Amino acid sequence: MASATKGAAKSDPANAGEARKDEESAPNAPPEIDTRTRRERFNQSVEDMVNVEKHMERRRKLVKEATESYWKDLHNLREQGVKQWEAAKSLNKAKGAPYLPNITGRTLLGESVNSLDLTRNRVSLVSFCFVRFGEAHVNSYIEPFVAEFGARSDRIQLVEFNVQENYLKSALLWMSQSYIRRNTPKERHDNYIIHYGGIDDVRSQIGITNTYLGWVFLVDADQRIRWYAHGPAQPQEIETMLCLTRELDARNKRHPAARSMPST
Numbered sequence: 001m002a003s004a005t006k007g008a009a010k011s012d013p014a015n016a017g018e019a020r021k022d023e024e025s026a027p028n029a030p031p032e033i034d035t036r037t038r039r040e041r042f043n044q045s046v047e048d049m050v051n052v053e054k055h056m057e058r059r060r061k062l063v064k065e066a067t068e069s070y071w072k073d074l075h076n077l078r079e080q081g082v083k084q085w086e087a088a089k090s091l092n093k094a095k096g097a098p099y100l101p102n103i104t105g106r107t108l109l110g111e112s113v114n115s116l117d118l119t120r121n122r123v124s125l126v127s128f129c130f131v132r133f134g135e136a137h138v139n140s141y142i143e144p145f146v147a148e149f150g151a152r153s154d155r156i157q158l159v160e161f162n163v164q165e166n167y168l169k170s171a172l173l174w175m176s177q178s179y180i181r182r183n184t185p186k187e188r189h190d191n192y193i194i195h196y197g198g199i200d201d202v203r204s205q206i207g208i209t210n211t212y213l214g215w216v217f218l219v220d221a222d223q224r225i226r227w228y229a230h231g232p233a234q235p236q237e238i239e240t241m242l243c244l245t246r247e248l249d250a251r252n253k254r255h256p257a258a259r260s261m262p263s264t
Helices: 038-050 052-080 117-119 132-149 169-176 177-183 186-192 200-206 235-252
Strands: 104-107 113-114 124-129 155-162 192-196 215-219 225-230
Touching: 052 124, 104 177, 104 186, 117 124, 117 155, 124 132, 124 235, 132 215, 132 235, 155 186, 155 225, 169 192, 177 192, 186 192, 192 225, 215 235
Parallel strands: 124 155, 155 192
Antiparallel strands: 104 113, 104 192, 124 215, 215 225
16 A cells, blocks of 8 residues: 655645646535425435436446546555645635535434535534545544544534445445444534445545545535645644634634524
8 A cells, every 4th residue: 555655745736826627616606405305305216216318327327436436546546645735734715715515414323414504604624534544544633623622512513424435335334334333432423424325526526536535624614615635644734724723713703794694
């Protein structure tokens, strides 16, 4: 497996003022919550299943997920190592910063939730883990964050996403839920979300380039991504993350009206 010290870690291209493709195409409007009822979503799913064209499209997607993505990410991991660049040392400007896309799932308590409701009006550290290899990465950010701010308060919180995009492997994650529940502190259960299914569009929008790595995003109370990092946390990145979290929290306390959003 590639070493974290394989080559010098590059600075995030955004630091040097270089426009990244994912930032240029990032949505500049808040994502919307799916307001359909459970029955409407179920009827749509049944319609998609009996639709031959959509069924074949889904089948092609499953095959693609099981082959291309695995080998591409593994190759990139071996070539680039676990640290592709170092995280920025300051916040991304709010204007033009991408919104956190809406992602649904179930918490370790079994409740259906979505990322928009969870992150509204709070500064949130949002983590994404796709494979076991990435767990140590996200934990290297989560542990100092929770030690400093706790798992959840009225103003600051941790939100964890455990994502299994490969439908063929979803059963493995489902069977390991009891293990995850036992090994995750209880105070984090209501904000630990398991999501089954592809989130290709989400990864493209927020710049997740390799699913073997763990990723974290610092999201402000207006649900804009203001800072992000990946791979094993470096000491400077931890210091920066904690400092920027305090900065966002202080801004929210000074200007509470700026973060008021209607409930959905």
